[in-house]
Amino acid sequence: MDLSERKLKILSAIIGDYVKTAEPVGSRTLSKKPELGYSPATIRNEMADLEELGYLTHPHTSAGRVPSDKAYRLYVNALMDKKELSREEKKLIAARLRGDVNEFEKTIEHAASLLSEITNLTSFAITPKQTDDVLKYINLLPVDEDTVILMIVSESGKVNNRAIKMSVPYTEENLKLLSKNMTYNYKGKTISQALTNNIIANFETDIIAMSGLAEDLMPNFMKTLEDMLNVNLYMEGLTNIFDIPEYSDVSKARHFIEMLSKKEEMTRKLIEREEGITISIGEENSEDELQDCSLITASYSIDGRLVGKIGVIGPTRMKYEEVTSIIEYLTDNLNNTFRLESGGKEEDE
Amino acid sequence: MDLSERKLKILSAIIGDYVKTAEPVGSRTLSKKPELGYSPATIRNEMADLEELGYLTHPHTSAGRVPSDKAYRLYVNALMDKKELSREEKKLIAARLRGDVNEFEKTIEHAASLLSEITNLTSFAITPKQTDDVLKYINLLPVDEDTVILMIVSESGKVNNRAIKMSVPYTEENLKLLSKNMTYNYKGKTISQALTNNIIANFETDIIAMSGLAEDLMPNFMKTLEDMLNVNLYMEGLTNIFDIPEYSDVSKARHFIEMLSKKEEMTRKLIEREEGITISIGEENSEDELQDCSLITASYSIDGRLVGKIGVIGPTRMKYEEVTSIIEYLTDNLNNTFRLESGGKEEDE
DNA sequence: GTTAGCACTCTTGGCAAATGAGTGCTAACA
């Protein structure tokens, strides 16, 4: 059933007010708003209807109305209009995000902290899972009599390395040969391909000559590849939660912080999210702990391929349009910075 | 003025009880303890004396006594006896700490998380500031036509690298020459020496031939050296604070978490701490936010040289002897693991 | 020096009354 123009207006006003005050909003308060020229009684009637339809709830008989998750959903889908950021906000974001493509981890961390600062919510970001990152170059370097450094470079410019204690002596020639061989075998493969298809069989022949070397090497090679797949999680503004009246109850705040402190779970949750801007409201979240939180996430990409996520978490009572606009602008900026042609930056306006 | 045997006994009992219950302890409760065979009245007299001397306080007239920071200090210095860990605890710690010298960061992270688990407090650890780590090896590797990887290896086995976009073309020969030259110039220098004495003048002659190369390189070299000095901070068990009755007040918990979330400050604070086991109680801490917290930290070292810190933070009402023993045993274990001869492990008992 | 006794203080919990915000419903009005 479609809601009448007036119902939508009232619902919108209730949401607006409740988001600001965190107090159930009553008919009197609403009737005072200039855009709603109705008497409290009329509004009460409409509110009763809206409640029946599931858009409002009632903490108790003599309290005002509170928007339900369904109301927020409607609001987000249909009612809210995108908020254009002010010139200052845009400038602030752009200025704080100037970064180096080769230090994108730092840039992401900055972005998360900026996001939490602007929204006054808890923000988080993950770096891309580089599953599809392509290997470019593998090198073994001598350090000690018994130490060798394994170094793996990917197309995206990521460099990982690891010092390996060798159990058998090696020669520089051997290392060079092995480096070449490995590069030859793995170059062009994605990290996940390299991890699954065990290409070792492929260079068995050469290896015979170097016996123990490969045995020391391969487990470390695999470990390093796994390291490269590691996703980093950044989180900022955890204590912003304390500014939100809903969480002035210690046990609630505790739950919130406890959940967010579980890095693996949060990372997984973020990875699983769809790309683009995604809003999930209250009970739309599967986790019990998130039943009265909303998440807004967006994806950013590096050179248009590797995809990371950034977003905020807060109470369902949140300034959806504002936060969404901020995140959108922020990710646009990130995408721009991370375009490998090298972070040019001329945006709209 | 020295306290009488009996006063010490009473004080000790008060501390013991208060640490357990977090409730002010009264004379009746104390007189019931078998080791204190005095009537409530006697104990009251002694308590009045102790209060006058500053060892006890009184939340209000009709409440029991609470130990002051001065009392805890006395307790820690003179009264408490070291608690020997149980065989199980020792086993647990030893088992969980088996680590690889080359992955000491992970080991430290584990140690912090273990510490917080055992003590039910918030724990943290910092990796050593590698100021005195000695450079061993510098290498420049070609990747692209315009990308070069700079790699720095230190004696402690740390490997740092950085991809550098070159603004001028290079040849492999040039890179090799430069690598050799830099290694020659920096090998044996500590990181801080390398950062301060600008040795660039030293190889000016060769550089002339490679003009732009060094200009692209040197800023990145310096940045990478700075990266190597970065200290990582690990923190675990933040939410343990919520189990402590003193922090059931939201604003207190908030302050606590806010302070601990400031990574730079916490890192600095830890770096500044003295080596060995250090206990600072309540107002002995300079920071306002720590006035009712105690910190217990200890230092661990890698190969007996590079020194990191690990510790816990909790309310002044803390099981000092237990926590101290745990930290001591833990750092012994860490030191052992990080002895470069390669983590042998046979401990006392 | 130790202890029993007692008056006194102060916190805590429970209870009841007052307050007030807001509703739902009915009846009147345009």
Added chain:
DNA sequence: TGTTAGCACTCATTTGCCAAGAGTGCTAAC
């Protein structure tokens, strides 16, 4: 037929008050 005023009713919150209980300080007796 839609809108509004009026009024009784509900329920959370605040306030004040009282009783109970824990613990002290002091005095006097042992």
